[in-house]
Amino acid sequence: MFDLGQVEIKAPLRPGKFIHTAGNFREHAQEGKEAGWPFPIPQWISFLKNPDAVIGHDDNIVKPHFVKQLDHELELAIVIGRKVKNVEVGKAFSAIFGFTIFNDVTARDIQREEMKNGLLNFGKNLDTFTVLGPAIVPKEYIGDVHNLAMELRVNGDPRQVGSTSRLSVKIEEIVSRYSWVTLNPGDMISTGTISGVAAFRKPDPTPFFLKDGDVLECEIEKIGLMRNKVVDEK
Template sequence: MRFIQFRLLNDLTKATRIGLQKTSGGIVDLSKAFPSSSSLKDALTKLGPKALVERARQYSSSEEKETSHCEIMAPITAPSKVACVGLNYRDHCEETGKPVPPEPIFFSKFPSCITGPFDDIPYPEVTKELDWEAELAVVIGKRGKNIDATSAHDYIFGFTVAHDVTARDWQFTRNGGQWLLGKAMDGFCPIGPGIVTPDEIADPHNLAISCRVNGQLKQNSSTAQLVHGVYDCVAWLSKFCTLQPGDIILTGTPPGVGAFAKPPLFLKKGDVVECEVEKIGIIRNQVV
């Protein structure tokens, strides 16, 4: 299944709705399936992933709405955590000239970074080095602590596409070398278009991943290059903090980022960035 959040363009209340996006492109409104839930995260918290999927399945044959009548939103809003893994592609480690990390390197973004799959990316006045990073993201389905890697799949609600927008000057040379400010400015994490459930992803470690800027291919790799796999990342993070429904884990970016081009290349206002992960979808965001 492919879960989304959306608004109807003709709905003056601008209410957030939970939906299913069908292979036809149409959207099934699940408002009747989850009448007491204000968001997908809320429904996930109340019901748990298995019950949520089962209830959605009961309504999956309902009338489809045209995508043109809807605004697709971020599939998860206001997560308790947005955790990210750095240097987690072997080919990206080669690009940076840094050794493969023996343990996952985690950093964080703020919930205010989350925006929709087609929303604009704000260009902050404080940076001159705005960069792109396409990523596969994991959405947690239920509460967990000290999770074993062999059972981590039970805690995953699904997968989505994320763009880890980064201000390189604030990541590398400002703020004392701490990454937070360079990674966590408002609007620095578009995600979507939907959350694809694990039953539709045979192997999350064998997916093509790419990024285009103004139509030009910049990143082109595979999740087979992940240093620490999806389940290992979930398990490792859970040693340090309790994972909650709706938490988002960005699993790293492949080579081809602007900072390591020769000469370095950075985004400018008007640029359009497309991040794509096989079997999940494309997010498209313009820098403004």
């Protein structure tokens, strides 16, 4: 047995593929609309996250010198436990091993430019922009996955507060839909984020973008707390 202070907690998994989905929390889409975000957030947006960008609990989120609008997105990540393809909704939950916390770090200034061409790529895939942890909790220990409290704090200030009960689709619907590609054990799928991101703050989001020295705490009920510090790129 080791005390927590004696060990370094690494990212619990570097997925073979990580399918990111968005628009599943409709409150997030609504806040974007109200904030005048220039691009709509329809349901079932999807793109791939870069496995090489994965970091874990207590690792530093590195802010590149060319990024001016660094943002956070608290999400639940689904960990696949068995190989499936084109799985029916009614059987999709059996393909899940468990769940972990995911912070989808985003460079909004890059994202905004990319989305002019219909892309979501580098703005969400730079080094250290995929934060996972602190552990994977098997689904048997979660209970009702559609009723978990979620909160992200920056320097102790609650920025994103919500619940998986506000998902407009079920977890098994997400897995079923994206099993049009073969899902293998260790693959991951995200749920999309809850409301409260910096980019959609009114009237001016500027003070809410992440900066050097900020400490983020991501917490999801039954899973735990993941802490990371933002540092400027050297």
